[in-house]
Amino acid sequence: xxxxxxxxxxxxxxxxxxxxxxxxxxxxxxxxxxxxxxxxxxxxxxxxxxxxxxxxxxxxxxxxxxxxxxxxxxxxxxxxxxxxxxxxxxxxxxxxxxxxxxxxxxxxxxxxxxxxxxxxxxxxxxxxxxxxxxxxxxxxxxxxxxxxxxxxxxxxxxxxxxxxxxxxxxxxxxxxxxxxxxxxxxxxxxxxxxxxxxxxxxxxxxxxxxxxxxxxxxxxxxxxxxxxxxxxxxxxxxxxxxxxxxxxxxxxxxxxxxxxxxxxxxxxxxxxxxxxxxxxxxxxxxxxxxxxxx
Numbered sequence: 001x002x003x004x005x006x007x008x009x010x011x012x013x014x015x016x017x018x019x020x021x022x023x024x025x026x027x028x029x030x031x032x033x034x035x036x037x038x039x040x041x042x043x044x045x046x047x048x049x050x051x052x053x054x055x056x057x058x059x060x061x062x063x064x065x066x067x068x069x070x071x072x073x074x075x076x077x078x079x080x081x082x083x084x085x086x087x088x089x090x091x092x093x094x095x096x097x098x099x100x101x102x103x104x105x106x107x108x109x110x111x112x113x114x115x116x117x118x119x120x121x122x123x124x125x126x127x128x129x130x131x132x133x134x135x136x137x138x139x140x141x142x143x144x145x146x147x148x149x150x151x152x153x154x155x156x157x158x159x160x161x162x163x164x165x166x167x168x169x170x171x172x173x174x175x176x177x178x179x180x181x182x183x184x185x186x187x188x189x190x191x192x193x194x195x196x197x198x199x200x201x202x203x204x205x206x207x208x209x210x211x212x213x214x215x216x217x218x219x220x221x222x223x224x225x226x227x228x229x230x231x232x233x234x235x236x237x238x239x240x241x242x243x244x245x246x247x248x249x250x251x252x253x254x255x256x257x258x259x260x261x262x263x264x265x266x267x268x269x270x271x272x273x274x275x276x277x278x279x280x281x282x283x284x285x286x287x288x289x290x291x292x293x294x
Contacts, residue, residue, distance in 0.1 A: 007035050009044060017041070021050040025063055057171075078114075078160045082188065085138065088280065091193035092135055093117065094186060098193075098221075099200025102178065103166040106158060115162040120153035127283035128199070129154050135280075181228035187235055192280070194236065195273045199286050217266055218247070219259040226257065233259060242268065 016032050026038035033041055082090050097103065101119040117139070121129050126145065133143040133154035140157035156162075165185070170176040189197075202219040221229055226246070233244050242265045247258045261269070274292050276282075 007040070009036075014044075014048070017045060017048065018050065021045045021048070023053045023056070025056075025059060027063075080139070080159055081161050082185065088192065089136060089138055090188060091190055092132060092196055094189050095193040095196025095198075096132065096200060097165070097169070097178075098181075098186070098189075098197040098224075101200070103162050103169065106155065114158035114160050115166045116156050116158045117162055118153065118155040120151055123150045123152065125285060126152040127285050131281075131283050178223050179225050179228075181224060181232050183228070183231050183235065186232055189232075189236070191240060191269065191272055192276050194240075194269075195276055198273070199282070199289055202289060204289055204291055216263070217261040217270075221246070221257045221259055222254075224257065229257060229259075240269075 013033055013036070017029065020029060020032060021041075024032075026041050029041045029045075030036065030038055036044070082093065085093075093101075096117070096119055100121065101117060103115050104118055106116050117136075119129065119132060129152040130143055133141045136154075136156060139159065141154055142156075143152070143154045145152045168182045168185070169178055169180050171179070198217070198219055201221070202217060205216050205218060229246060233246060236242060237244055243262045244265060245260050245262075247260045249256045249258070270290060274290055277287065277290060277292060
């Protein structure tokens with residue numbers, strides 16, 4: 001068996017990498033460092049702690065785009081936007097993106113033209129995932145379940161609107177997480193969209209046990225930027241005459257954010273949500289979150 005050997009870096013090569021590594025892509029660096037592979041260059045750059053330029057990931061995307069066949073368009077209508085979709089579809093998307101859904105590439109196809117919307121849950125929510133798949137069918141959705149039934153998931157065709165949302169919500173790059181809430185997009189959220197967010201990431205809480213322990217309905221929102229989340233909650237409160245607030249707590253060495261409903265909020269919103277739940281035929285597996293018997 002031939003043992004793989006690693007090419008040793010010379011001082012001049014390290015100096016070149018320090019000089020060009022923050023702005024140049026791996027294939028560009030390889031032109032100046034021909035003795036090293038692109039993967040080797042990326043690993044060495046990471047070990048040296050070289051910070052990438054602000055537009056680096058945008059350039060990665062542009063480079064990947066150069067390999068695409070722009071005449072080979074995906075099956076979806078790329079003129080589709082949130083404003084052109086039926087209102088309930090837009091609300092399900094907005095609530096799901098705020099909740100358990102995500103915008104990502106389709107599997108390992110790293111050079112595909114656009115991003116997709118994806119959502120997966122536990123087996124207990126299989127009917128809920130299938131319901132979302134059905135309601136978002138205008139976006140060419142597909143549904144799948146693992147052989148043992150423990151991972152129901154749904155996804156759409158790739159669309160340019162998801163690519164735009166991805167960049168605005170996650171930032172450029174493939175490792176970024178959901179963080180930013182563009183208010184011009186999410187100002188379209190209504191009580192149905194808020195219900196979807198609550199069904200994804202909310203919990204009912206418990207009856208008041210004492211003055212010190214009052215568990216009100218909440219929506220977990222740990223990953224979102226605090227300032228953006230505050231603006232969204234301010235908009236929701238103003239739009240629907242609510243008094244939602246953000247409760248901060250420590251969680252696994254970080255800071256958790258929960259959107260709390262007051263007793264008045266629950267009294268105002270839950271009857272509306274219960275009617276929407278029935279109107280849209282949301283599966284009964286989610287009824288417990290509304291303290292609803294169906």
